[in-house]
Amino acid sequence: MIEMSDSLIAIAGRGWVVIASDAMGSNSIIAAKGDVDKIYELDDDKLLGCCGSDTDRCMFCEYVQKNIALYTLVNSGLRMSPRSAANWVRTEIRKALREGPYQVNMVLAGATGELYRIDYLGALQRVNYAAQGYAGHFVLGLLDRYWRPDMTMEEGVKLLNVCVREVQARLILNAPRYIVKAVSDHGITVLDPIEGCAPLPAYREARGASEPVPIQA
Secondary structure, three states, X not given: OOOOOOEEEEEEEOOEEEEEEEOOEEEXXXXXXXXXXXXXXXXXXXXXXXXXXXXXXXXXXXXXXXXXXXXXXHOOOOOOOHHHHHHHHHHHHHHHOOOOOOOEEEEEEEOOOOEEEEOOOOOEEEOOEEEEEHHHHOXXXXXXXXXXXXXXXXXXXXXXXXXXXXXXXXXXXXXXXXXXXXXXXXXXXXXXOOOOOOOOHHHHHHOOOOOOOOOOO
């Protein structure tokens, strides 16, 4: 099993899915960027969250994103269902195992409330909640205890907050910023950052916060 320093958490309800992902781009112990979006919008009703090495994540997820868009164009606007997209992603992962495997773990979410967990070996499972990367070591117990089939999206976001705070409390090296996205009948929405986390640069600019004052020599 590969260890991934990313943290990816997803919760599904009736007609919605929310996904939180850390925004850290790293190389070994070096933090390269702090505003990396690891939740890819496949179309208006599907999200793909991914964790793994930056190279494999970018190459494979953009490959998935463009091919699903191509499928819609070729088929006169017909879109893949979340189940079909998840099975296609699984097939591509398994094809690559004997040639050049992608070191990525993923979750695929649909506006219908479907959530699929896909790992780097091509294993696929429909789940009610999922945690990939280091987050999986700490939050699966919380999700198992507090998840309910009748949860509202607001309750799901609150549970994400609890999970992220748990990850940040338990990991020595943790990401200070998280990106949260939701997919539902209303489309894809970028939600506010997790409570207590450092804001992303985009949020800082949108809210008109002043730039940090440079340190004088």
